[in-house]
Structure formats: C-alpha cells, structure tokens
C-alpha cells in the first residue's frame with residue numbers, strides 16, 4: 001500500500017493518511033471516494049452528521065477492494081449520545097454504509113454540559129465486544145474529558161481526532177495522548193486550505209523540495225506521528241495529497257513549521273459544543 005500504517009493501542013493497523021469527506025454532498029461522495037480509492041487511499045473518514053454515509057458506502061462497495069484492506073471511520077452524532085440511542089444510531093450508520101462492521105467508531109464531540117459521554121462510550125464498548133467495530137475512540141476530547149472517560153470505563157480510546165494544523169498544534173493534547181497510548185488524528189490538517197497554504201515559510205519549504213504547500217503540511221503531520229485525513233473533491237488535489245511518502249522534511253523544515261503555532265482554532269471549541 002502507498003500509505004504506511006500506525007499501530008493502535010489494541011494492535012489494529014490504521015493507515016496514517018485517509019480521505020476526509022466532510023461537506024461532500026451524499027450524491028457527490030461516491031465519485032469523490034472512488035477517485036480517492038483509485039489514487040490509493042484505503043481509509044475514509046465520515047460521520048453520521050455529514051449525511052454522506054450512503055454515497056461513501058456505495059463507493060466502497062463498488063470498488064472491488066477487499067473489506068479487510070479498507071479502513072472505515074464513522075462518528076456518532078451529538079443528539080444520539082446515551083447508551084440505547086448510541087446502539088440504534090450505530091445500526092443506522094452501518095446500514096447506510098452497507099457494511100457489517102466499521103473499523104473505527106468515534107464519539108463526535110464530548111458535549112461536557114450534557115455529561116453523557118461515559119454512557120455513550122459504554123455502548124461503544126459493547127459494539128467492540130460484539131465485533132461490530134474493530135476500534136473505538138473519541139473526537140474533540142480535552143485531556144480532562146479523557147481522564148474522566150478512562151477512569152469510568154475499561155477500554156482506553158484508540159484515537160482522539162482533534163483539530164490540528166500548523167496554526168493549532170495541540171501540544172498539551174499530543175503529549176497527553178502519547179502518555180496514554182492514544183493515537184492523535186488531525187482534522188482540518190490543511191487548516192481547511194484557508195491561508196495556511198500561502199504562509200511564506202511553508203511556500204519556501206515547498207519550493208525547496210519541489211512539492212506543493214499542501215504536501216509539505218501533510219508531510220509535517222506524518223513526521224510528527226499524526227494520522228491525517230485531508231479532504232478535497234478535486235481529483236488532482238486528491239492525488240497530490242497522498243503523494244507524501246516519497247520525500248522527507250529535514251529538522252530545520254520541521255522546526256520552521258512548528259514555529260507557526262498560534263493556538264488558533266478554525267473550528268468550534270469543544271468546551272462549548274452542546
């Protein structure tokens with residue numbers, strides 16, 4: 001495969017780079033995911049709330065790629081948190097995807113004020129025990145949410161998927177994840193393409209390596225050890241974004257990009273999503 005795996009804390013292999021499908025309408029998802037699979041992607045990141053599990057599933061089913069060679073992530077939406085509602089929502093996602101298991105199931109947001117993520121995660125543990133998901137994890141959790149979850153449940157999350165890019169480097173979360181053996185997965189790894197890809201330091205490193213700014217940012221994530229899930233609907237960009245395993249950034253490049261941290265979010269603040 002083009003994309004090397006990382007080993008999750010349960011021994012499962014996860015491709016370090018996958019295809020994100022947020023904001024791709026259901027009727028365009030089949031084409032976009034098909035293009036990604038043809039380019040060599042084997043991991044796809046969707047969510048119930050994206051409304052494109054059907055289109056994503058169609059592409060997976062039509063691809064002819066063996067199920068065990070695919071890695072499919074979906075996420076439980078906020079209003080389905082709670083034990084029984086989680087089990088029902090999972091059935092719905094699985095049916096839409098047309099699969100009999102998913103590789104990774106994530107709690108989309110902690111919603112701390114609702115305080116349901118422990119019960120929700122207990123349903124995840126049941127799905128794991130029943131073999132309907134191969135790994136379970138969370139998204140947008142702060143270390144304090146993970147502390148509470150780990151204290152109250154038995155399975156340490158395999159993954160925490162958080163907003164992470166050169167302008168928001170999440171040092172505290174990354175350190176906490178490393179201590180706990182939780183893989184850090186970066187959402188909006190390209191900063192949604194807004195401005196980040198024109199930052200002079202990144203453009204200069206791109207010129208030095210004969211690569212694009214997007215490839216430089218993705219390579220920075222890879223060398224940090226992050227899982228990345230860049231999104232695009234443009235075939236040339238879909239292809240470009242996976243071509244990041246045949247070159248390396250040197251120490252100075254990494255340092256120059258790491259110096260761009262501004263602790264600045266583009267997306268929502270997990271503390272206030274409820």
Ligand code: NAD
Pocket residue numbers: 019020021022023045046108139140161162186187188189190191192193194197212214215229230231232233237238240241267
């Ligand atoms: P991203 O950082 O992947 O940026 C995508 C945008 O960057 C594209 O729409 C395009 O405008 C631009 N782009 C992509 N490739 C490019 C290239 N090669 N050259 C120039 N511009 C390029 O942003 P994203 O879609 O927000 O994040 C990726 C994935 O992360 C999502 O699709 C989704 O799967 C996941 N995500 C998860 C959460 C969560 O709460 N868990 C939130 C947001 C996103």
